[in-house]
Amino acid sequence: MADGDTETRVTIRTVAADAGVSVAAVSKVMRNAYGVSDALRLKVEASIERLGYRPSVAARGMRGRTFTLGVLLVGIDNPFLPGIYQGIESVTESAGYKIMVGVGAARARTEVSLIEQMIDNRMDGLILVASQIAGETLEHFARQIPIVVVGHHEPAAQGYDTINNDDQMGARLAVQALIDRGYQDIAYLTQTDQDDHLADVAPQREIGYRTAILAANLAPRILALPQHGAPRDHQIHQMLTAPDRPRAIFCWSDLDAIPLLSEALRLGLRVPEDLALIGYDNSPMAGLAMINLTSVDQDGPRLGKLAAEAVFTRMNGRRVAEHILIEPTLIPRGSF
Amino acid sequence: MADGDTETRVTIRTVAADAGVSVAAVSKVMRNAYGVSDALRLKVEASIERLGYRPSVAARGMRGRTFTLGVLLVGIDNPFLPGIYQGIESVTESAGYKIMVGVGAARARTEVSLIEQMIDNRMDGLILVASQIAGETLEHFARQIPIVVVGHHEPAAQGYDTINNDDQMGARLAVQALIDRGYQDIAYLTQTDQDDHLADVAPQREIGYRTAILAANLAPRILALPQHGAPRDHQIHQMLTAPDRPRAIFCWSDLDAIPLLSEALRLGLRVPEDLALIGYDNSPMAGLAMINLTSVDQDGPRLGKLAAEAVFTRMNGRRVAEHILIEPTLIPRGSF
DNA sequence: CCCGTTTCGTGCACCGTTCTACGTAAATCA
DNA sequence: TGATTTACGTAGAACGGTGCACGAAACGGG
Known part of the structure; x- marks a missing residue:
């Protein structure tokens, strides 16, 4: 001591x-x-x-408010988080609220324990970004603390709010853009699920992909990648060297599109002449000259701002759930 | 249940x-x-x-320990943070400690207010990563809570510990590698200072740069970039189109090296034939095929681990300051 | 001039823990 | 067997705030 x-x-x-x-x-x-x-x-x-x-915030928390918001992020390495965070911050700052961040490792168990930690620390409200926690678990926590979820679709939730970009629409935009340029053999690259509910963004984007593909009378084709580790690199390699490699790939996230692009270039493939690519999130890297990746932008700052506003109105007594969907846009670049 | x-x-x-x-x-x-x-x-x-x-952590904090560590990060967009964070986490997890993260916007005022917030929340100890706060301010806070600083050189500090990679050495490694390959016109790219003390990593790397350059009887040359915004892009452009553009540039961080590389490629410059480049931090991006940037690795996970261990021993009564310097390594890639 | 209203300030009972000081029963020793 | 130690459990005072209930002025209308 x-x-x-x-x-x-x-x-x-x-x-x-x-x-x-x-x-x-x-x-x-x-x-x-x-x-x-x-x-x-x-x-x-x-x-x-x-x-x-x-x-003392601790002492305050024992009876009244702590004037602190908890923000739960999937990880720190995800390039679409900074935008959202900034959006949240812009609102909380002017409201005199502080933010405490918890970093979940995209594992549901860790995330649950982080939510509990936030509750134990007497945060006044919670914003979960791209959490992987099941809907009913969230309802449980939502009875203890105001919760707003970003990047997780649960449009029927009663106890908490959800703020999302329209992932289905974003996917349709991307696929349609590929179709418009004449591509036919278009695959969707998703992440291999750990706990995957339909609520996650990747399955939502898959729905959008299927809709657009089927509407154009094409055949859907789904590829998947694990999140980390050596098997991942190996699978990327195999995917690109397979004899039936697709002509175009729509990736659920830049997080996968960029390593894919990297491996493609390493293999001597030309993009987009041999392989067309579209990602999601329009991360800062996508705009770099040597990456130049077409990507769907979901306006992170706006999502963050809406989420923070929602959590405030909920803290002030709103009981009926709000489910907001904003429109994504396609940022065309050289990769298709 | x-x-x-x-x-x-x-x-x-x-x-x-x-x-x-x-x-x-x-x-x-x-x-x-x-x-x-x-x-x-x-x-x-x-x-x-x-x-x-x-x-309840809040109630606990009123008398005893909260079993929670505060971690202050400069931002979320910095690619060398995940490694450090992971290193910290590996130690805290096995010790049964929780982490709360604060995100400072690289502005000293915000950071001070975050430290106060951590103290008010009764964290048991604090790890500051790449903080820009002045040494004497830190001494002040260190009297209230155990503090360990990563990425900030203050080797004479009494009240808190510092854990760093040897930034001077890292810079010498990079510059020497350039010299060994025959480059002579080697510039150093630093960030324009906001509050810059000698304690920050960029000035430290500048010292290493100067040492190596002078030892080889070459002429030092310092360039600088602001952190964000339009003037930044403009300055990058100007830097690369200037008639006296240097033949090789050692960048204080990949954060600047990668945009520089991007602009260079956009201008049709060949790397390394027209411009050689070395960065710092060995961020994951640097290893991508289309970036392929030589960079100095400072072993973030190790830094994080050492920092967490230091804060624990300090919490358990150690009063004498510890200042650790670990050796960086150069990761050679195609950019030089 | 009296009495009902406001306005302002205070005393005190919480909130959910920790931790010291103390009581008691069992175990050990002479 | 009585004295002393040891082990276990408990009462109750902190910790640093919040917010209710209350009382004392000050005010104002009849």
Whole structure:
């Protein structure tokens, strides 16, 4: 135990003593609650300033609000998260709310434990980004804390809100663009599911893909990749060297499209002459000259902003669920 | 699970009542403190299991430990963070500690407020990654909470620890590799400073660059880029189209090397025939076939692991500062 | 001038833990 | 057997806030 720090913390009592008022009065000023005269407020604020007082979030959490939002991200390496985060931040900052981030490793168990941690830390609300947690588990947690989910489709959920881009539409945009350019042999590359519910974005995009392909009287064709590790690289290699390699691939995410592109170039394939490629998320990398990947943009900042706004209205008493779908756009580049 | 939906939270009292013991007894079991018989422990653990009890971190924080570590990251978009984070996580997980992440926008003011937030939330310790906060400010906070800093050189600091790769050495490795291949006109690309102290990694790498250049009787040449925005792209363009464009550039980070590479290719420059490039951080992207960027690797996971270990020993009473420097390695690829 | 309203400030009972100090029963020793 | 140690369990005071219930002024209308 590290002690020996004589720097004792400034508490609400210190402030009260310094200002010559009661503890309750200081608390009122902090929360700008009703029944505080200007004179009192001034006195207290002066003391707060002088002593550099900051309320303990932990103590606050025991009775009132913590003024902190929990944000759960799938990981830190995902290029579409920064946009969403920034969108959330833009809202919370002006509302005087703080953010605590939890990083789930895209494993449902880790994510559940992170949600519990957020609840235990008395966050006022929660935003889950691309969580893989099942709908009913979420309903369970939603009874304990306001929850908004981004990147997970659960349009019938009662207890929490969902904010998404229209993944089916995004997929149709991509596939249609390929069809318009004359491609016929178009495959969809998805991720091999761990817990995969229909609610995840990849299956949703698959639906959009199928719709567009079938509407054009073409044959759907589904490929899949595991998330990490050596088998993944191996499968990419095999996919590209197979005799029946598709002429065009729509990838569920840039996360897979870019390694695919990399391996294609390594194999001497020309893109798009030998292989056309479209990704999803329009990550910053996609725009680089040497990548130049056509991708579907889902406007992360807007998603984040909407999510933060939703969690605030829910915290303020809204009980009926909100399910928002925004329109994605195709960003055409040289890969098709 | 026979767990019905209880509206009220399961507290330590609920468990105590259910197990027919005192509150203190339950607390002892939770913290596996001294003086608990097997019979008692079993009874309590059964109740905990049955009721699904989880202690409130907020309440815990009021007296004892929260078993939570705060990790402050510069941003989420930085490709060298995932490695460090993973290293930290590997240690905390086995120690039964949780992590809360704060995302500073590389602005010192935001970062200070995040540190305060972590203290207010009663984290048991803090790891700052690539923070831009001045040394004396850190000393101030270090008196309130154990702090370990990664990616910031402050070898004389008393109150907190620093864990770094040897940035000067990394730079020398890169520059020497360029010299060995016969390049003479080698520039260093750094970031335009906002608050820049010598403690930041970019100035450290500049020292290494200068050392190696001067040792080879060459002339140092320093270029700089702002962090974001349109002026940045413009400056990259100008840098590459200038008549006196250097023959080789050592970039302080892949973060700048990759956009530079992108623009170079867009301008029709051949790499490395017209322009040689070496970056820093060996981010995952650097290994892609179409980027293929030589880069200095600083072994993020190891840095993270060391940082977590340091914060634990400090939490357990160590008072004397530790300053660790690990050796970086050059990962040669096609860009030079 | 009296009495009902406001307005403002305070005392105090929480919130859910931890942890010290203490009581009691069982075990060990002389 | 009585004295002393050891092991186990409990009561209750913190911790740093919030917010309800209450009382004392100040106000204002009849």
